Amino acid sequence: MTELLTVSGLSITARLAASDLRLLDEVSLEIRKGQILGVVGESGSGKTTLARSVVGLLERNVRVDAGAIELAGTRIVAPGVDRTHQVRGSEVGMVFQDASRSLNPLLKVRGHLAEVLRRHVRDIDKAEIERRSVEVLEQMRITDAARVLDSYPHQLSGGLRQRVAIGLAVVTRPALVIADECTTALDVTTQTKVVELFRSLVDELGIGLLFVTHDLMLASDLCDRIAVMSAGRVVEQGDAMTVLEQPQQDYTRRLLAAIPSWS
Ligand SMILES: Nc1ncnc2c1ncn2[C@@H]1O[C@H](COP(=O)(O)OP(=O)(O)OP(=O)(O)O)[C@@H](O)[C@H]1O
Numbered sequence: 491m492t493e494l495l496t497v498s499g500l501s502i503t504a505r506l507a508a509s510d511l512r513l514l515d516e517v518s519l520e521i522r523k524g525q526i527l528g529v530v531g532e533s534g535s536g537k538t539t540l541a542r543s544v545v546g547l548l549e550r551n552v553r554v555d556a557g558a559i560e561l562a563g564t565r566i567v568a569p570g571v572d573r574t575h576q577v578r579g580s581e582v583g584m585v586f587q588d589a590s591r592s593l594n595p596l597l598k599v600r601g602h603l604a605e606v607l608r609r610h611v612r613d614i615d616k617a618e619i620e621r622r623s624v625e626v627l628e629q630m631r632i633t634d635a636a637r638v639l640d641s642y643p644h645q646l647s648g649g650l651r652q653r654v655a656i657g658l659a660v661v662t663r664p665a666l667v668i669a670d671e672c673t674t675a676l677d678v679t680t681q682t683k684v685v686e687l688f689r690s691l692v693d694e695l696g697i698g699l700l701f702v703t704h705d706l707m708l709a710s711d712l713c714d715r716i717a718v719m720s721a722g723r724v725v726e727q728g729d730a731m732t733v734l735e736q737p738q739q740d741y742t743r744r745l746l747a748a749i750p751s752w753s
């Protein structure tokens with residue numbers, strides 16, 4: 491059993507007043523431990539739908555028609571099956587685009603970490619919460635962990651807030667992390683640092699990472715493999731360099747051609 495995440499033939503439909511809309515169409519992909527899969531594609535291609543389906547955060551009008559999602563060999567999603575609540579936040583961590591919105595403005599960083607740890611780690615005591623909170627901030631390359639623990643979100647820079655959000659996703663020691671456009675709101679320098687942090691976290695902790703981005707350059711810097719999505723389908727996937735240097739599909743070529751510095 492080498493695959494951590496296996497999505498096979500996943501089809502998802504949204505019910506609308508007038509008709510049904512296919513959001514994902516027979517999507518298949520895998521992620522192994524220690525591997526980063528980039529999911530790229532233009533706006534509306536289904537990247538967020540795919541990311542959210544793994545953690546069961548789809549909207550109420552959306553249902554799984556066919557296919558399955560397995561996490562370490564256990565089926566967590568299939569038509570009529572949803573076991574995502576058993577893994578969400580524990581075995582699968584999540585980081586979304588806007589850290590400022592995912593953090594509670596009234597809660598210090600210490601409170602955020604304590605809340606997540608209490609929810610997911612049985613019988614954890616105060617001393618252990620403190621130890622793991624400091625540990626995870628250090629893993630996030632935050633040098634002044636004591637100050638950050640005692641800060642409210644608004645007292646931190648955007649980059650630090652996003653590091654805290656990533657820390658919240660990994661403090662429960664998940665096997666898989668889902669990141670959806672989590673660097674999009676950051677400036678380029680901060681973006682680069684966050685990308686480096688993800689790479690070292692994946693290498694050190696052996697987690698798998700599903701990294702959603704519309705930014706192909708970023709994906710090429712970070713990812714081992716890339717899946718290209720268009721209109722709810724994966725049109726091309728493979729080793730990152732191969733996909734980017736020898737794209738097989740016109741759609742991928744057009745995405746690449748749209749990047750000014752790509753040659
Ligand atoms: N609950 C829903 N009901 C109806 N349509 C939906 C629903 N959720 C998503 N969609 C539609 O499905 C398509 C894919 O949306 P999705 O958010 O997955 O795209 P995306 O690739 O993440 O785009 P972006 O790059 O803009 O974030 C879009 O056309 C969107 O409007």
Ligand SMILES: [Mg+2]
Pocket residue numbers: 537538539671
């Ligand atoms: Mg999206």
